[in-house]
Amino acid sequence: MKKLTGIPASSGIVLGKAFLYLEDDFPEFSRYAIGPDQIESEWLRFQDAIEEAVREVKALNDRAVREISKEQAAIFEAHLMMLEDPDFKDQIRARLSKDQNNIEWVVRDISSELVQKLGASGDPYLRERAADIYDVSHRILNKLLSITKFSLADLAEDVILVVHDLLPSEALVMNKERVKGMVMDMGSRTSHTAILARAFEIPAVLGLSSATWEINQGDILIINGDTGQVLINPDEKDLNQYEQAIYQYHKTFDGLLALGDLPAETTDGHRVCLKANIEIPEEAEQVRRFGAEGIGLYRSEFLFLTPGYAEEEEQFRAYSQVVKAMEGLPVTIRTVDVGGDKLLPEFQAADEKNPLLGWRAIRFCLSRPELFKTQLRAILRSSVYGTVRIMFPMISGIEELEQARSLLEEAQGECRRRGQTYAPDIEVGTMIEIPSAALTADILAEKSDFFSIGTNDLIQYTLAVDRGNEKVNYLAQPTHPAVLRLLKNTIDAAHKKGIKAAMCGELAGDTAATALLLGLGLDEFSMTASSIPQVKRIIRGVGLENCRGLTEKALNCCSYSQVTALVEEWMDKTFSAN
Ligand code: PEP
Ligand code: MG
Numbered sequence: 001m002k003k004l005t006g007i008p009a010s011s012g013i014v015l016g017k018a019f020l021y022l023e024d025d026f027p028e029f030s031r032y033a034i035g036p037d038q039i040e041s042e043w044l045r046f047q048d049a050i051e052e053a054v055r056e057v058k059a060l061n062d063r064a065v066r067e068i069s070k071e072q073a074a075i076f077e078a079h080l081m082m083l084e085d086p087d088f089k090d091q092i093r094a095r096l097s098k099d100q101n102n103i104e105w106v107v108r109d110i111s112s113e114l115v116q117k118l119g120a121s122g123d124p125y126l127r128e129r130a131a132d133i134y135d136v137s138h139r140i141l142n143k144l145l146s147i148t149k150f151s152l153a154d155l156a157e158d159v160i161l162v163v164h165d166l167l168p169s170e171a172l173v174m175n176k177e178r179v180k181g182m183v184m185d186m187g188s189r190t191s192h193t194a195i196l197a198r199a200f201e202i203p204a205v206l207g208l209s210s211a212t213w214e215i216n217q218g219d220i221l222i223i224n225g226d227t228g229q230v231l232i233n234p235d236e237k238d239l240n241q242y243e244q245a246i247y248q249y250h251k252t253f254d255g256l257l258a259l260g261d262l263p264a265e266t267t268d269g270h271r272v273c274l275k276a277n278i279e280i281p282e283e284a285e286q287v288r289r290f291g292a293e294g295i296g297l298y299r300s301e302f303l304f305l306t307p308g309y310a311e312e313e314e315q316f317r318a319y320s321q322v323v324k325a326m327e328g329l330p331v332t333i334r335t336v337d338v339g340g341d342k343l344l345p346e347f348q349a350a351d352e353k354n355p356l357l358g359w360r361a362i363r364f365c366l367s368r369p370e371l372f373k374t375q376l377r378a379i380l381r382s383s384v385y386g387t388v389r390i391m392f393p394m395i396s397g398i399e400e401l402e403q404a405r406s407l408l409e410e411a412q413g414e415c416r417r418r419g420q421t422y423a424p425d426i427e428v429g430t431m432i433e434i435p436s437a438a439l440t441a442d443i444l445a446e447k448s449d450f451f452s453i454g455t456n457d458l459i460q461y462t463l464a465v466d467r468g469n470e471k472v473n474y475l476a477q478p479t480h481p482a483v484l485r486l487l488k489n490t491i492d493a494a495h496k497k498g499i500k501a502a503m504c505g506e507l508a509g510d511t512a513a514t515a516l517l518l519g520l521g522l523d524e525f526s527m528t529a530s531s532i533p534q535v536k537r538i539i540r541g542v543g544l545e546n547c548r549g550l551t552e553k554a555l556n557c558c559s560y561s562q563v564t565a566l567v568e569e570w571m572d573k574t575f576s577a578n
Helices: 036-067 074-083 086-099 103-119 124-144 168-173 192-199 236-257 281-290 312-325 345-350 361-367 369-385 398-417 435-439 441-445 455-463 481-497 514-520 529-539 544-555 560-577
Strands: 002-005 007-010 013-021 159-163 179-184 204-206 220-224 229-232 273-278 295-299 330-334 387-392 427-432 450-453 500-503 524-528
Touching: 007 192, 013 179, 013 236, 036 074, 036 086, 036 103, 036 124, 074 124, 086 103, 103 124, 159 220, 168 192, 179 192, 179 220, 192 204, 192 273, 192 524, 204 220, 220 236, 236 529, 273 281, 273 529, 281 312, 281 529, 295 312, 295 524, 312 330, 312 369, 312 387, 361 369, 361 398, 369 387, 369 398, 387 398, 387 450, 398 427, 398 441, 427 435, 427 441, 435 441, 435 455, 435 481, 441 450, 441 481, 450 481, 455 481, 481 500, 481 514, 481 544, 481 560, 514 529, 514 544, 514 560, 524 529, 544 560
Parallel strands: 013 159, 159 179, 179 204, 273 295, 273 524, 295 330, 330 387, 387 427, 427 450, 450 500, 500 524
Antiparallel strands: 002 229, 007 204, 013 220, 220 229
16 A cells, blocks of 8 residues: 555545556657658548548537537537638648658648747737647647547546646546546645636645555545545545444535624624635526525636637526525626646646746736627626626736726627616625735725635745645745735725735635634635535634634734744644633
């Protein structure tokens, strides 16, 4: 039996069979010269590969139309057009005859040239085409080399997924019924794949560095998403312990659920609001059972991560589904935050050197006003079914907020002209997740109806720690004095202007931070729904005045280790006295 320890990223204990899903890099092959007499046979191989690829894409297209939507299937139509494009074929044929290299080499040569040329273009439409060429040439090469690509959507038996890294878009399409647990070399608690694992209630351990080396296909694993332990081929004793741990886990969980609808109120009567973060509309139906008082963050970009952009009607349906499910409780829809680790195909082609500092979130939306306004209209229209709030991600300064607000006004005008109704009093909030926003919170407050602090990014950008990189994860300390000062500045600025300060980063669901956040004056905590009962238990066990005293001391500490020790000692004292 071998044991690995990683980052506990999604709660739960599970036993199952390992399924190694290894990376799908651009296939490796060599270049070799061919004689003039081989040109025709290489050309025939190319044509066969194209035919097979066309069949495959047609099948994918049919499935997407059936199971997702016609809009989402549009990407496959674009791929089909490329596969059948006579210009592309002519270029291949000409280069094959001229250079006389194997056909794989010729396909890659020409595709790389096209991808590079289009990817560097300033025109977003052309950049999208670059991504299509990348995908299509990949598919042709796989055919030429007889490589079969397995899709996680096709998993047919229960497994524990073992991967080096997994894009959020892949996590989104995998067969969630079959993935009973997840183990990953990369990632941290705040990486988006971890966030999705929690949303799907799949136990996960991430940041293991070498899991894909240590674990073999078919190994039996026990993973504990609360301690970060992974046992490989456990013995009899471990299996017995596992049974007991599972029993205990469910008992504790059921006990917490019983806190249900009790208010999130401190012992001295201070009431705060606990809300849920969701990634897909279906989650909205689940969050009420954990006592969520609304949705504090709906990460709408997950609608965009499966192939093709979501059109207005499809978005409208998704937002309305969430708003209706919440029956009047507030739903905060964040406008699309793609880029960073949430890549659309066109970003892959854009090949940014620093995607986390690059073209993402509000920057992307402001450069694509039509796409942005389409989303805004869909959100506005859904507001007639309940209480909707809109918030903008990654605001770095007042100009971006003003531009976003003026596009929102344009979208409202468009709705009116089209006779589409929307609630007149929709609140518009700003996410505080860049240090520059936290430092200018007083200015941003003037144009915001509320703040929501995104600590995942705020910590990443304040401490210069890539949130998906397990090697520097130890530095991502929420109690770092720099982070605490930014939080204080933000919350104080909100209160001075008379608006509410919410938090929707993972820190809001971290019970070790609850007392500190209460002491800082946070009004609203939004988190993975299943964390709500635990946070509520802490809130109901502490007094606001005591929390303020703790926070004052924490703000005077010099290091995160001092703050952590201070809070741990305080929590021990408070909860052992209860
Ligand atoms: C955050 O950055 O804390 C946040 C809530 O947004 P996301 O995790 O989606 O980047
Ligand atoms: Mg963020």
